[in-house]
Amino acid sequence: MKADAVRGHLDGLLLAVLEPGPLHGYAIIAAVQRRSGGALELRTGTIYPALNRLERLGLLSSSWESAAGERRRRAYELTDAGRATLAGERAAWTEFTAAIGAVLNPGPQRPGLAT
Amino acid sequence: MKADAVRGHLDGLLLAVLEPGPLHGYAIIAAVQRRSGGALELRTGTIYPALNRLERLGLLSSSWESAAGERRRRAYELTDAGRATLAGERAAWTEFTAAIGAVLNPGPQRPGLAT
């Protein structure tokens, strides 16, 4: 998978992996990698600014977890607005793949029956 | 569809619309738009440099058509290398959608049955 592959779809990925429950940055990277079967390897320089942005937009909320004997970690959680946006991202993804897919793999042409 | 949507997939689109036969620039834009159901509207500033690049790479060949009573137009045609690359782009597209899709819409989890 080329480096730049997630371009334009990063927000959806982040929101999606946070849907089941809160995660911190490192765990988000691991979750994306796992759920993609190892195909997507996000970098910290990619997600931290993105998480920050999503929080500023009100799609995520964060809180520091500092259990004793643990490094401090910041857990991100979906807000209601985030959930709504995630639904939108999923719809956009469907449209996007349909559009590109239709050009890349046009179904069997049936001349004369096109609508 | 956001403006930047085709980023990273442009080459595949161009090769795909040229698969059935040669087309000139303007017709390529129209073909992509038609096959995508109107969702993808490429700009001349997008495709002309791209077509040039693909020709330099040997994936396309071009020839000027100048029928009498017609504006001059440059028809682009797939080369064998272009056809091979198109196959690769299709495979890459499948991988790409599988990866993003798996993160965005993880199938019903079946704990304990994961492979």
Next chain:
DNA sequence: AGTGTATGTATTGGTGGCCAACATATGCGG
């Protein structure tokens, strides 16, 4: 006690690909 490794958060600079805008030319209908 000291060293290394894995975990964890964060910032900075750079790049490349696409778009918006612009420039130009011509066939054709009114």
Next chain:
DNA sequence: CCGCATATGTTGGCCACCAATACATACACT
């Protein structure tokens, strides 16, 4: 002869993401 649709092309700019870097701490090992 004027405007519109068709047609090919160039230039500048933006911005999202990556690579590299920096730093801090828990824990295992010696």
